[in-house]
Amino acid sequence: MEQEFEFAPRIAQAIVEEAQSSLSSGSDEVGFGQLRVYLVRRDAGHGRALRETPTHPVCWTVDAGAEDQEILGKYGRVSLRQVRIQRLLSEAVEQGALASQEDLARVLHVDVRTIKRDCKALQSQGVWLPLRGAMCGIGRGQSHKALIIRRWLQGETYDQLERSTKHAVVSIRRYIQTFLRVMALHQAGFTPTEVAHLTHxxxxxxxxYLAVYHACDDVVSRTRLAEQLARVQRTTAKKRRSQ
Known part of the structure; x- marks a missing residue:
């Protein structure tokens, strides 16, 4: 991906158009551990009967395989379920929909009271949960991904983040790598829509992620980000020379 940062605008636009084409023609198949569900559209509003509310197909990763097994082995069933709740809600929002606690209970095979208890525990830790019904009339908070990125920028290590958030290190690393790609493309002049297509x-x-970047204006965060982006650029340059 970094090799594309130096392309001329005309070529960069072609990349964006190709990404849009490949996304729009993608397969409807779901992978192992995934489930296709229909959730209320994010822009559906409130006040309608459920049968009259427009829905949107969402691919949910109910079981992330080795990542989930790692969390289960280290922290137990409750922590695994709470990580899954965060993942499912995040996937719903990213795909243009919102889930309710009832939706979560159904796919995780627990009762709604258990989901409510888990949500309360997560919210007490400062985690924002984009649940349907909780999105009306309030400002958007920060998801678990944004919280992890912000704390990483402030100096926390992967191990510290794993212990405090109960997310697998491989997941944390993926969030950070995606954040760095987003920042590199943003600094190269791509719009948020283009960045979304290029990073899928x-x-x-x-x-x-851009809101996290703009909010973290302290010296520690900006220095850490600059160092990591410089490291990515060095790695990319080294790969180019070896080709």
């Missing part, structure tokens, strides 16, 4: 993420996630 939703615009909502790109906007959230």
């Amino acid at each position: 993420n939703g615009v909502a996630l790109i906007d959230e």
Whole structure:
């Protein structure tokens, strides 16, 4: 991806158009551990009967395989379920939909009271949960991904983040790598929509990562980001020379 940063605008636009084409023609198949569900559209509003509310197909990763097994082995079933709740809600928003606690209970095979208890525990830790019904009339908070990125920028290590968030290190590393790609493309002049297509993420996630970037204006965070982006550029340059 970094090799594309130096392309002329005309070529960069072609890359964006190709990404849009490949996304729009993608397969409807779901992978192992995934489930296709229909959730209320994010822009559906409130006050309608459920049968009259427009829905949107969402691919949910109910079981992330080795990542989930790692969390289960280290922290137990409750922590695994809470990580899954965060992942499912994030995937719903990124795909243009919102889930309710009932939706979560259904796919995780627990009762709604258990989901409510887990949500309360997560919210007490400062985690924003984009649940349907909780999005009306309030400002958007920060998702678990944004919180992890912000704390990483402030100096926390992967191990520290794993212990405090109960997310697998491989997941944390993926969030950070995606964030760095987003920042590199943003600094190269790409719009949020273009960045979303080039990184195969939703615009909502790109906007959230950009908000983290603009909010973290302290010296520690900006220095860490500059160092990591410089490291990515050095790695990319080294790969180019070896080709």
